[in-house]
Structure formats: structure tokens, C-alpha cells
Amino acid sequence: MLKNxxxxxxxxxxxxxxxxxxxxxxKFHRLLHSMxxxxxxxxxxxxxxxxLRQGITFTVYHEEGGTERTMPFDFVPIIIPDExxxxxxxxxxxxxxxxxxxxxDVYQEREIIHDRIVPREVVENNQYFYEQQASGLKLPxxxxxxxxxxDLIRDNEGTYRxxxxxxxxxxxxxxxxxxxxxxxxxxxxxxxEHDIWTLxxxxxxxxxxxxxxxxxxxxxxxxPTAVLLTAGMYNSAYYxxxxxxxxxxxxxxxxxxxxxxxxxxxxxxxxxxxxxxxxYRRIDDDFLDPEVFSPDSEIGVAGLMRAVEKGNAAVLNAxxxxxxxxxxxxxxxxxxxxxxxxxxxxxxxxxxxxxRDKETRDDVLQRLDELVIKNVGASGGYDxxxxxQSTAEQREQFRRQIEAKPEQYIAQPTIQLSRAPAFQQQRxxxxxxxxxxxxxxxxxxxxxxxxxxxxxxxxxxxVVNSSQGGGGKDTWVMRRGGPQHAE
Numbered sequence: 001m002l003k004n005x006x007x008x009x010x011x012x013x014x015x016x017x018x019x020x021x022x023x024x025x026x027k028f029h030r031l032l033h034s035m036x037x038x039x040x041x042x043x044x045x046x047x048x049x050x051x052l053r054q055g056i057t058f059t060v061y062h063e064e065g066g067t068e069r070t071m072p073f074d075f076v077p078i079i080i081p082d083e084x085x086x087x088x089x090x091x092x093x094x095x096x097x098x099x100x101x102x103x104x105d106v107y108q109e110r111e112i113i114h115d116r117i118v119p120r121e122v123v124e125n126n127q128y129f130y131e132q133q134a135s136g137l138k139l140p141x142x143x144x145x146x147x148x149x150x151d152l153i154r155d156n157e158g159t160y161r162x163x164x165x166x167x168x169x170x171x172x173x174x175x176x177x178x179x180x181x182x183x184x185x186x187x188x189x190x191x192x193e194h195d196i197w198t199l200x201x202x203x204x205x206x207x208x209x210x211x212x213x214x215x216x217x218x219x220x221x222x223x224p225t226a227v228l229l230t231a232g233m234y235n236s237a238y239y240x241x242x243x244x245x246x247x248x249x250x251x252x253x254x255x256x257x258x259x260x261x262x263x264x265x266x267x268x269x270x271x272x273x274x275x276x277x278x279x280y281r282r283i284d285d286d287f288l289d290p291e292v293f294s295p296d297s298e299i300g301v302a303g304l305m306r307a308v309e310k311g312n313a314a315v316l317n318a319x320x321x322x323x324x325x326x327x328x329x330x331x332x333x334x335x336x337x338x339x340x341x342x343x344x345x346x347x348x349x350x351x352x353x354x355x356r357d358k359e360t361r362d363d364v365l366q367r368l369d370e371l372v373i374k375n376v377g378a379s380g381g382y383d384x385x386x387x388x389q390s391t392a393e394q395r396e397q398f399r400r401q402i403e404a405k406p407e408q409y410i411a412q413p414t415i416q417l418s419r420a421p422a423f424q425q426q427r428x429x430x431x432x433x434x435x436x437x438x439x440x441x442x443x444x445x446x447x448x449x450x451x452x453x454x455x456x457x458x459x460x461x462x463v464v465n466s467s468q469g470g471g472g473k474d475t476w477v478m479r480r481g482g483p484q485h486a487e
Contacts, residue, residue: 002032005421005428011158013078013420013433024081024478027193040075041426047073047186054178071175072471074422075187078433078453079194085449085477088152088160091346092437093445094337096148099167099324100441101340103144107135107320117339118332125407126329127377128168128322130285133292133305139318140213141442146280146316147173147206148439149452152347156416161350163415163434165333167325168317169282171236172452173438174243175472177203179452183474197449197477207248209442210280216311218277226278227251227267229258231287231299241282250280260303263310278314279304285319327376327410328354351413355406364411365402368395371411373402386462388414417462420473422455432456434464435475450475 007015014025021029032040051073080088105112106123113120123129149170151163180199184191214221230241232254245252251267258276259266266273281288287297289304307313323329331352334345353371355361364371368387375383385398402409419430437451453473454464464470 002029002421002428006430008430009156010416010430010432011154011156011418012430013154013418014076015421024079028077028079028190031190031193037426040423043186044075044423047075047182050182050185051178072457073179073182074424074431074455074457074471074473075183076421076423076428077183077190077474077476078420078435079476079478080450082478082480084160085197087346088437089447091160092148092150092439092447094341094343094346095150095162095165095333096145096439096441096445098333098337098340099148099165100143100145102336103167103318103321103324104142105340106323107131107137112336112339115339117335118329122328122332123323126323126326128285128320128326130320130323133285134318134320137308137318138216138311140215140314143213143441144318144321144324145439145441146209146213146318148441149173149436150439152435152437153350153415154418156418158418160347161415162330162333162347163350164327165325165330166436167321168284169237170436170438171240172436172454173448174240176438176448176450176452176475177243177247179472179474194476195479197479199448199450202448203247205446205448206244206440207250209440209446210248210250210278210316212442213278213314213316215277215308215314218312219275224277225267225275226280227253227258227276229253229255229279229281229283229301231283235282237282244280255283255297255299255301258301258304260301260307263303263306263312265301265304265307265313276313278316280316285322288315288319327352327374328407331410350415353411355402355409355411361402361406365399368398370414372414373398373409373411375408376410377408384463386414389460389462414462420455422457422471422473424457429459431459432462432464433473449477 005015007018014021016022051071102112112118113123145167147170149166152160153163154160177199210226211224214224218224227250228241228245230252242252253267257268265276267276283299286294288300289302290297290300291302292305308315334349337343337345353360353364355364371387373385385394417432420433421428422431433453433455435451435453438448440446453475455471455473456462456464457471
């Protein structure tokens, strides 16, 4: 079935060369060849229906009226050998630790700015730097990053690189678990031959980390009350919110369900008010508290920041995290690792060019057809130019945008994003992939084994975001160890 599968200059996750799978994919490759095409197609359709029946959806806002869709799922997993995972895990922990030091520093002493490692203007001009609202806050464990989503890619040499840091409200964690659930349900035979790290206890790890963020004045620190604050059912990631609240056994609330009285947060219940200690918020800073941020917000909680300042409540992820996952700050993370930890980065960045500098900007403007241009404040694949796939009109539009606001854009080489087989329309073809790895922080940092492998299902596309036509794959980390961890 894969005999006509093209292996090119792109690094392929599964195929080493035409007809030959990489060693960690050999068993899976053999299993595929033992199945009939009709059987694969039926299982593919069953998997899509499983997502639909469970209501696993997201919303695409830029389409007229907003369109609710199921996440397209591809059954060919991304398999990561244990030795590769050990390096990924160590690199993610290192990066998140350094980013947390940076957040604590820029909202306290600002030593990294005084020592001129990160330019002052890059921090102070950042749209997500909330100096007034976040400076001086005393956080549980001094931890700003309860949940991080770090996006990795592989270049054409097979080297993992960090593409992006997501430290505000990283989404997609529910899909990690649902991809595994559907995969086990539809393709149980694939698991008999493979020894894979389980996801079985990961949600309890997340819950324990959440409950460890007890504010200093919590009346019952051994039994705190935590809630998940959502913008509501029309939010694009609402399924994610519902799933996480259910799995952790905490209440899912909207802003109207909470109130602040005497600088303490309470939840409205049928039995009266109940004190809330920990708020895992899934709404952005600007909407969190109308007294401090946008006064027009109807989804936030008035007075919430006063409760945080007084040590009566903890908000996770912390306010102001966006200053550390901005696409311009991203370029300084390797230096942060050296500065705060005294270590060399274990996972390198993608080369990044700042367009504030005129000489660099002039060079980039001459090479728009070769490079990727990104808005430093955008996400989800929006306001981005992929040079080799762009039209002359699109390049001219970005030229004008860059010349008008050069500080708003960065440029990167067009990475030869790795590929993996996808089974769609009853055939296999290569699609570009990336991997979002989730790290949970409290006293220490725990990295979930695997993560969300995202796949650009449009042939030739480099954009893996679900809102731009991307889908998901299950991610297997091969295991060396005791059977108690096996799937």
C-alpha cells in the first residue's frame, strides 16, 4: 500500500527510504501491509464518526457565522523512540524552567534587562507585558506556568527544533487523550505489538499540580477548591474546557458564576456561596477582570485581581505570561537558558530575523519569496506569509505591512518540515507534521509522554493548525521499562 509513497528530501517520520520503514516503525509497517484497503477505509471512517458522536469539535471563527467542525483524525501515529523522547523531555523541562525564571524576573527585579541579555524595548513594548497588573505578585511556588504547550518540528536532518512557546492558554490537551481513546477503540490490534507509554495517570498528575497552587491565605490548604473558568460554549476550545474540567473533577464555571466579596472569590451554588481558591482560567488577560483590564468584558470576574494580590486566590496560568511566548521574545530563549540555568539549550530554535533592524529588514524584503513572515502577536496560523507558497500580490501586501510596522513582524527560513504518511481518500500520501508537547509545572516540571501531533492534511501545505485545515495523530512514545507503564 505504501509502495508508491514518495520519499523526498524532507525528513520522513516513518519511511527511511522507498519501501523501507525506520526501525521503530517496522512492526507498524508490517501490520499495515496485513490489512486490506477496504478494512483501512472502514476503520478510518469509524474513527471520524467516533469524534463526531462524542462532540469533539472546535469553531472556525473567520468563516461566515463561525463553523463548528470535528478535528480530522489520521490513524498513522507518530512514533518516537525512547532515546529521542528522553532528550525531548529534558529539553522541554529546561526551556520551561528558563521561561518561568524570565517571567518571575521581568515582573520583579528585571535583572535580565539590566544585564542587557534581552533589550528593554522588546519587553516594555510587548502588547502582553502587564507591568502594572502583574508586577510584584507573589505566586504559589513562584510558578507562572502551570501548563505549557511547546511546539516542536523536525528539519530535513531530523533535528528537533522549537517552533513556538505557548504559555498563556495552550489548547488541545483533550485531543491527546481522545486521539489515544479512538486509536485504541478502532485499531486495538496495533497496540498488541507495541510497548507504549500510557496516558492513564496523566490527568491525575495535572489535577495534583493544579491543587498544589494554594494561595497563601487559603482557609483549608490541604483541601482547596479549584474551578476551570471558561468564556462559554461559543469559545473555539470549549470542548477542551469541558473535557479537562470533567477529567479533573472540578467545576466548569463562567464569569457570571463567580463573584468577589471582601477580596475573596466565591462560586454561586444552589446551596449558597462557596469559596474558590484556585482558578484555572481559559480566558485571556484582557477579559479576566473588568476592573483592571478591559472594562467592557462581560466574561470576566470583577475584583478577581484584588483577590490575587491579597493572596486569597491563585489564577493559572499567571497573568502576563504572554510576554514570554511572544514570537520576538522567542528568539532570546536560548540566551535565557544560558543566563538563568548556565546550560546550553538541548533543543535549538529556528533561526529568527528581527525586522526592527533596517539592514536585516531590507535583506528580508528582497527574499520574501524564500522566507516565512509572522506577526509577533498573532497565533493559529493567521497573519503569516509562507514565501515559497505565496503569490506576488500576497508578498506585496506583506511588504507594505512590514514597512509600516517593522517591529510587528519577524522572519524565519522556510523549514523543511518533516513529513509522515496520512491515510485520506483511501490512499496514503505524505503530509507535514509538528508536535505540541505539554509540560505541567508546580514544584517541579512534568512532561506528558507524547503530545499532540498535528498534521497538515492539505497536500503540500505547511500549516498544521486545525482552523487552517489541519488534523491530529496519536503520538506514541516507545517504552523501555516495567510493564506497569505499558498501554
